Amino acid sequence: MTLGSGAPARHFALLLFADFGHIGPTLGLSRELTARGHRVTYVVDGAYASVVAEAGARAVTYTSARGDFYRAADPDPDSLARDGYALLTDTMATVYPLAREALAADPPDAVLYDFETVVPARVLARELGAVPVQLWPSHAANEVFSLRAQMWGKDHPVMAEGAALVMAFLAEHGIGPSEMGRYGAEWDERNLVFLPREFQVEGDSFDERFAFVGPTFTEPEPGLWSPPGDGRRLALVSLGTESGDRDDFFRVCAEAFPAEEWHVVMTLGRGADPTRLGALPAHVEAHPWLPHPAVLPHADVFVCHAGMGSLMEALHCGTPVVALPRAHELDLSARQLEKLGVGRGLARQELTADGLGRAVAELLADPAGPGARARMREAVRRAGGAPRAADLAEEWAALRPSRTAVG
Structure with a gap:
């Protein structure tokens, strides 16, 4: 041929x-x-x-x-x-x-x-x-x-x-x-x-x-997921496709975003059972998996483990990132986010509802953030x-x- x-x-x-x-x-x-x-x-x-x-x-x-x-x-x-x-x-x-x-x-x-x-x-x-x-x-x-x-x-x-x-x-x-x-x-x-x-x-x-x-990912099919459209900010939360049993992390994230201000979308990992988290607040929806590019264009912040696939999807969409790395390679990437002004890293010992909420608020209040994210978004797409x-x-x-x- x-x-x-x-x-x-x-x-x-x-x-x-x-x-x-x-x-x-x-x-x-x-x-x-x-x-x-x-x-x-x-x-x-x-x-x-x-x-x-x-x-x-x-x-x-x-x-x-x-x-x-x-x-x-x-x-x-x-x-x-x-x-x-x-x-x-x-x-x-x-x-x-x-x-x-x-x-x-x-x-x-x-x-x-x-x-x-x-x-x-x-x-x-x-x-x-x-x-x-x-x-x-x-x-x-x-x-x-x-x-x-x-x-x-x-x-x-x-x-x-x-x-x-x-x-x-x-x-x-x-x-x-x-x-x-x-x-x-x-x-x-x-x-x-x-x-x-x-x-x-x-x-x-x-x-x-x-x-x-x-990154080489393809855009997801239209209609795969839609935002609630109620005027609240949107947070996407994930530890990647193979996060394992980290229910404590997801429960902290559910507490970190108040219902009157935020809608929260969680992806728990391929094959995960959302019912394992028990009853979740009404402003939180949990999925075994959703392609992140279906949600990220609508998200005000992405909370993740700093896996490179997740980061590239976020940067491609210009979405701010709060990273919670759990290994040396991921910590390097979290530091790159901070160096480039497009995200924040949060140490494991700081992972409380209050600590995560402060990190998100500081990130979104940074006046230099939008420009930095726009530059990185262009770099990703230009590659x-x-x-x-x-x-x-x-x-x-x-x-x-x-x-x-x-x-």
């Missing part, structure tokens, strides 16, 4: 961390690629097969060993490191052979991957003759900034164990010591970053290897989104080297 321009249809394979915050940012790209006549294959945890199919892509599924990685209410670096090591093992022992078998007969032109599948995805690209492209659903890394280095020093014992595991895997696949560095590097020569450069930590230090395309990401993916896939037969 060839495209209307005469260019050949390409095949793209995606190997991603088993979390909607990592898979979600790629779905708009996949929709754009399939609309252009390309084929897209995800090697993905079975829990995400339906959303992959809805994007027009094929899902090759497995069951991830993720466990509670980044799901715990208060993750500590040592636990994250151990869980990350288990995931690293999983990508080599499970994801890599599954992907190799599924793709051998129909090799992709490009292999797109994120931080947890760095090594096996690069090896897979080499063996299938595909172009490797690294995806960044959150802050990217380069020679100046590294989230991994901030969280785990090179002397952390799990880092040494992980390095040994990687070296053994590479040696098993015929990659010698002189080549190993580029297979374990934290970034690639081609990188798609799903945020604007203006929101990236140390954004000015990133060179042409990094394309900051911003290019799914069309620019697909343009680059097509351009890079066309660089595919000669393919290697897979036995």
Whole structure:
């Protein structure tokens, strides 16, 4: 098959961390690629097969060993490191052979991957003759900034164990010591970053290897949700798609917004049962899930956990954010909100109804806020989104080297 321009249809394979915050940012790209006549294959945890199919892509599924990685209410670096090591093992022992078998007969032109599948995805690209492209659903890394280095020093014992595991895997696949560095590097020569450069930590230090395309989500269907239209302010409250059991958080938020001034919309997480919160005040509506872009254009404030997908949706709509981060990566993003004047961070110990109410009032009273949000809204939209990401993916896939037969 060839495209209307005469260019050949390409095949793209995606190997991603088993979390909607990592898979979600790629779905708009996949929709754009399939609309252009390309084929897209995800090697993905079975829990995400339906959303992959809805994007027009094929899902090759497995069951991830993720466990509670980044799901715990208060993750500590040592636990994250151990869980990350288990995931690293999983990508080599499970994801890599599954992907190799599924793709051998129909090799992709490009292999797109994120931080947890760095090594096996690069090896897979080499063996299938595909172009490797690294995806960044959150802050990217380069020679100046590294989230991994901030969280785990090179002397952390799990880092040494992980390095040994990687070296053994590479040696098993015929990659010698002189080549190993580029297979374990934290970034690639081609990188798609799903945020604007203006929101990236140390954004000015990133060179042409990094394309900051911003979020790629599609606008929801009209009529999915409508505001009450009673003149009260609107607050959207969420801890993301996989927040787990955090009922105490939602109850505090219900108390923080007085009924005479506010209407509150809560999304509790995919599959959550709203009745678990008990009787809610009449001015609060709770949903298992709603696409946030259906609500954000009407919202006066968004209270969230500082997940990058949530933040990009808010910034795209110009909605003020109060962030309650619960991990180092999320804390970095909350600090970026404050630095750019588009939101506020609130520490866990400050999460009371009164504390949240004060943070919201201070944020909305800031006279510089509207201008800052307008500038960031423009930066997000100017980044290019799914069309620019697909343009680059097509351009890079066309660089595919000669393919290697897979036995």
